[in-house]
Each structure stands twice: as structure tokens, then as C-alpha cells.
Amino acid sequence: MPALTAPARLRRPSLLDAVLSEANRALQVLSGVAPATRPNPARGGVEDTALTPAQKRHAAGLMRVNHVGEICAQALYRGQAAVCPDGATRNLLLEAAAEEVDHLAWLDERLKELGSRPSLLNPVWYVGSLAMGVVAARAGEPYNLGFMAETEKQVGEHLDSHLSKLPDEDVRSRRIVAQMALDEASHRERAEAHGGVPLPTPIRIAMRGMSKVMTTTAYWL
Ligand SMILES: [Fe+2]
Ligand SMILES: [Fe+2]
Numbered sequence: 001m002p003a004l005t006a007p008a009r010l011r012r013p014s015l016l017d018a019v020l021s022e023a024n025r026a027l028q029v030l031s032g033v034a035p036a037t038r039p040n041p042a043r044g045g046v047e048d049t050a051l052t053p054a055q056k057r058h059a060a061g062l063m064r065v066n067h068v069g070e071i072c073a074q075a076l077y078r079g080q081a082a083v084c085p086d087g088a089t090r091n092l093l094l095e096a097a098a099e100e101v102d103h104l105a106w107l108d109e110r111l112k113e114l115g116s117r118p119s120l121l122n123p124v125w126y127v128g129s130l131a132m133g134v135v136a137a138r139a140g141e142p143y144n145l146g147f148m149a150e151t152e153k154q155v156g157e158h159l160d161s162h163l164s165k166l167p168d169e170d171v172r173s174r175r176i177v178a179q180m181a182l183d184e185a186s187h188r189e190r191a192e193a194h195g196g197v198p199l200p201t202p203i204r205i206a207m208r209g210m211s212k213v214m215t216t217t218a219y220w221l
Contacts, residue, residue: 026126041106042109048172066177067107067118068118070100073096075133077133078094079137081133084137084141088194092148146196150203152184152187156184
């Protein structure tokens with residue numbers, strides 16, 4: 001067998017490589033095997049309190065909504081990073097995407113503890129968000145980062161509202177949501193500090209509309 005030539009050994013990743021890599025990542029995220037890199041904040045001496053069946057159902061619905069939000073954020077940032085020409089912005093997006101995987105893993109664990117599961121529509125949300133991320137990145141660096149900042153702002157608002165809706169007794173879910181809210185605020189600050197600008201009002205309204213559809217369906221499905 002002939003030895004590989006230098007150009008063959010050092011071959012640059014092709015478009016097909018990138019597509020296959022993203023598809024592999026999507027499968028890992030959607031199947032729940034992508035591991036967290038930080039410990040679950042619900043662990044560490046927090047006893048799982050007994051919840052009534054109604055409280056469990058409600059908490060699971062809210063945590064499923066949060067899980068879909070993380071699926072969307074993950075796919076958005078992967079899509080934005082995939083076509084982003086600026087290395088620093090790409091790294092920022094991929095760092096945030098990695099932290100969203102932590103959130104996904106923590107939420108997945110909590111959903112299991114609550115006797116529930118992630119949304120059946122996650123593949124649809126993932127593909128749609130990935131495509132939206134690619135479109136956002138085409139709008140240029142300031143809007144690409146502004147899209148990230150607006151996403152984090154809206155996710156943060158949802159998390160704050162869920163902290164007031166989750167049963168007081170559900171300490172584990174509340175600790176996860178509280179840590180996520182801190183992380184999302186940090187993601188938003190980083191996007192703004194790197195030059196993200198406010199998005200035009202119609203875009204922000206459209207994002208809120210999509211978010212409303214997502215949160216309403218994810219609570220049940
Ligand atoms: Fe997140
Ligand atoms: Fe985030």
C-alpha cells in the first residue's frame with residue numbers, strides 16, 4: 001500500500017466533514033449522551049423532596065420547556081459558529097454552546113428524577129434552530145452577536161418566570177434553573193462585550209413569537 005502523501009495526511013476538513021461532524025453532534029445532543037463538564041448543581045447534599053403527583057407533572061412540564069430552550073440555544077450557536085468567519089466570535093459561540101450542553105445534561109437528569117422525558121419535538125426544534133443560526137451569522141458580526149445576546153435575554157426571562165412557577169418544595173429543579181440563569185446572564189454579557197448590537201424590533205418580536213410556540217408545546221409534548 002503506498003504511503004500517504006503529505007497533502008493527503010494534512011488534508012483540510014471538507015464541507016462534508018463539517019456536515020458529518022455537526023450531524024454527529026446533533027445526534028449526541030438529541031440522544032442525551034453529550035456529557036456535562038460541570039457537576040449538576042442539584043447534587044451535593046440536596047435531598048429530593050417528596051412532591052405530589054400534580055407538582056411533579058407541573059415541574060416536569062417546566063423543566064421540559066427549559067430543556068427545549070437549551071436544545072434551541074445549542075443548535076442556534078452551532079449554526080452561527082459553523083458559518084462565522086471571525087475566530088473570536090466562533091470561539092465565544094462554541095464556548096456558550098458547550099455550557100448549554102451542561103444545562104441539557106442537568107435538565108435531562110432532573111426530568112428522569114421527575115419520572116418524565118424531554119420533548120418529542122426536539123429534533124424539529126434542533127434542525128429549525130440550526131438553520132436560523134446559519135441565517136443569523138450571515139447578517140454580520142454585530143448582529144450575529146446581537147442574536148446571541150437577545151437569545152440569552154429571552155431565555156433568562158423564561159428562567160426567572162420559572163423560578164416563580166416551580167413548586168417551592170422542588171429544591172433540585174430550582175437549583176438547576178438558578179445556575180442556568182447565572183450562566184445565561186454571563187453569555188449575554190459576553191456577547192454584548194464582544195460587540196453584539198440590539199436586533200431590529202421586528203426580529204425581536206418574531207423571536208418572542210417563536211419562543212411562545214415552543215414553550216407552549218414543550219410543556220405538554
Ligand atoms: Fe443554557
Ligand atoms: Fe446560554
